[in-house]
Amino acid sequence: MSPKPPSQQQTHQTDDYLKLRKSITIQEASDSQIKKIYQILRSSQKDLQQFSVSQRAAEIDKIIGYIKANKEAICTRIVTDTGKSRTDALVSEVLGVLDNLHWNKANAHKILKLRKVSTPISLLGKKSYIQQEPYGTVLIIAPWNYPFHIAMTFITGAFLAGNSIIFKPSEHTPLTGLIEEICAISPLLKQSLKVVYGSGVTAEKLIDEKPNKIFFTGSTRTGKAILKKASQYIIPVDLELGGKDAMVVFPDVDIKRTVAGALWGGLTNAGQSCTSVELLCIHKDIFEQFIEQLTTAVQPLVINTGDQGDADIGAMTTDFQLEIVKQQLDDAIEKGATIIAGGNTFNEKGRFFPPTLVSNISPEMKLYQEETFGPVIALLPFDDEKQLATELNQLPYGLSASIWSRDIDRARRLANAIQVGAVSINNVMLTEGNPALPFGGVKQSGFGRAKGKEGLLAFTRSKSILIDKQSSKIEPNWFPYTRQKYQLFQQLIDVLFTPSWIKLIKLAKTGLALEKEAQRDRGNQ
Incomplete structure (x- = not known):
């Protein structure tokens, strides 16, 4: 059984969407236009700084x-x-x-x-x-x-x-x-x-x-x-x-809730999110049970665009991304993967791709190594936490991940072990839901951070700004250098970086001696 296709009314709305999509035309900006834009904005930025x-x-x-x-x-x-x-x-x-x-x-x-x-x-x-x-x-x-x-x-x-x-x-x-x-x-x-x-x-x-x-x-x-x-x-x-985000599921979870999180995390925006769940890693003790419930839960999802808020998954946005998803699936099937649900487009014209669950995944498959960016979830059993962390860290990407377990200490331990920019525990794609949290990745997921402070x-x-008083004093570290200054600076280093209960007294004594030497040098100039 496949997820629900568009109804007749929804198909009509989809046709409207396709007509509007065809009307999108882009004209490249000319060199002179771009130069003028920069001139205007560089001038306006000076005005903006006054606010x-x-x-x-x-x-x-x-x-x-x-x-x-x-x-x-x-x-x-x-x-x-x-x-x-x-x-x-x-x-x-x-x-x-x-x-x-x-x-x-x-x-x-x-x-x-x-x-x-x-x-x-x-x-x-x-x-x-x-x-x-x-x-x-x-x-x-x-x-x-x-x-x-x-x-x-x-x-x-x-x-x-x-x-x-x-x-x-x-x-x-x-x-x-x-x-x-x-x-x-x-x-x-x-x-x-x-x-x-x-x-x-x-x-x-x-x-x-x-x-x-x-x-x-x-x-x-x-x-x-x-x-x-x-x-x-x-x-x-x-x-x-x-990203190639992993969702890790331990055996002690509430399976119904975790299944719902996996579906939304992998399929929202038709899987076209950098932080979509692409690798669903399920502990072997609950793997079969989890997959059974996941397969059942994916069936009622409604796929459509142009809806009134009653569709779950929309169309894929570009033809080239749809083609990438198809190629990855073909490669996976050729190398031994099994399609559990979905796996073929029921509306090529509308760029609809049904939610697809794939098992028997191995590292040599594109579906394992490359970003899919579509409504496809790869299912992987695991039984060793440390081994899983090692395998995930060998992936070229490191944007985010989610870890699901009642044992928060275990979840946090794994969160610390995997090389990603963000981790949601017992939820999915939620770090970017908090505006106070920074967003960004490591490795080939990029660098720099958006959002938050x-x-x-x-x-x-x-x-950096440092303010000193205007005075007649000469700084001790200024010229001229003398043997006496050198010896006093040696003492200063020993006092500054050696723990002692009389440190402040020693520091004051050495500092005064340096000040005196500096002013004496000034008088000799």
């Missing part, structure tokens, strides 16, 4: 209000461009954006403010600060799988930090005009943002104009190309790339 973080946060409030008031229309635009189910568009995109915007505007001031830090006793009388400064004009290149969420979260984060922004959406899901429409509610944000449409050709031109920093979310292959291009100009880059700071560079 405080609190003033910029007030502008984000306007954006939040507009999105709330227009959430249905925004969902429709997202569904049109991506083929998502409507609930996926509402929850993963709209709700996710509002969550992140609300957290950022509430916390930006304390994260980005001038921060006083400690000054060592050897620099007595001086004060030290860290100041966060915007990079200037940043380039944000977004993917096609979450075109609204990533666009609005990154744009508003960069704006809060004081940057002007060039935003290039994916040519596959451009949401033409939507980002501009929303940001126009804030004149200050509107003048700090330019949306540039185009393919990778346009992205290359944008990099050639030397933005102050690049933020890219997308495939590992494209990320490597951007990194190589940016390295020519020594442009810093943050990369959030692919680290995410806001990523849009800034730190400037």
Whole structure:
């Protein structure tokens, strides 16, 4: 039995979606257009810096209000461009954006403010600060799988930090005009943002104009190309790339709840998430029981787009990604894998791919090693926790994972052992659901962090400031060097880094001697 295909009414809505998809056309930006955009934004960024973080946060409030008031229309635009189910568009995109915007505007001031830090006793009388400064004009290149969420979260984060922004959406899901429409509610944000449409050709031109920093979310292959291009100009880059996320299930779980988590984690957004569950690792003691319940639970899922919130899984967004999924499945079957559910498209025209469960997976299969990015879950039994950690760490990716067990100590032990950027325990894809938590991976999943404190700071560079009093004193470490100074500095090192209850007394005595020697030298000059 296969998951439920679209009804007649739903098929009609799907046809509307396909007609709208065909109307998406992208014209590449010219060299002169791009140069002009950079000139405008570099000028507007100087104006933006005159506004405080609190003033910029007030502008984000306007954006939040507009999105709330227009959430249905925004969902429709997202569904049109991506083929998502409507609930996926509402929850993963709209709700996710509002969550992140609300957290950022509430916390930006304390994260980005001038921060006083400690000054060592050897620099007595001086004060030290860290100041966060915007990079200037940043380039944000977004993917096609979450075109609204990533666009609005990154744009508003960069704006809060004081940057002007060039935003290039994916040519596959451009949401033409939507980002501009929303940001126009804030004149200050509107003048700090330019949306540039185009393919990778346009992205290359944008990099050639030397933005102050690049933020890219997308495939590992494209990320490597951007990194190589940016390295020519020594442009810093943050990369959030692919994943091959594992869900590890121990025998002591509530199977019904864990099955539900596995299905949602592997199939939400038609599996087109960097943190989708792609490897479902189930302890051998419950493997057969778990698979039986998983197979039963996948059957009632409704696959469709253009729905009214009553479809579970939408269409895949691009033809090339659909082809990748097919090729991986063909390769796995050829090498001995078994299809338990799904496995063939029932609507090629609509890019629908049924939820697919695959067992008998082995490391030589593409389905095991490569990111699938589709509604396919590979099922693997395991019986040794340490061996499993070793095998998972041999994968090229390291974005996130989930671990399911009543034994929290065991779950945390495994979480510490596997090389990933985030771990959800007894839930799935939930670290990115908390706006306070940073998001990013290791190995070929990229580097840098989005969201939370680290995410806001990523849009800034730190400037160190040390303040001393204006006086006539000469610093002991300044010229001229003398043998007496050398001996006193030796004493200073011994006092500073040797534990002693009379340390402060010794330090004061040595410090005064150095000061006296420095001023004596000054008098001799």
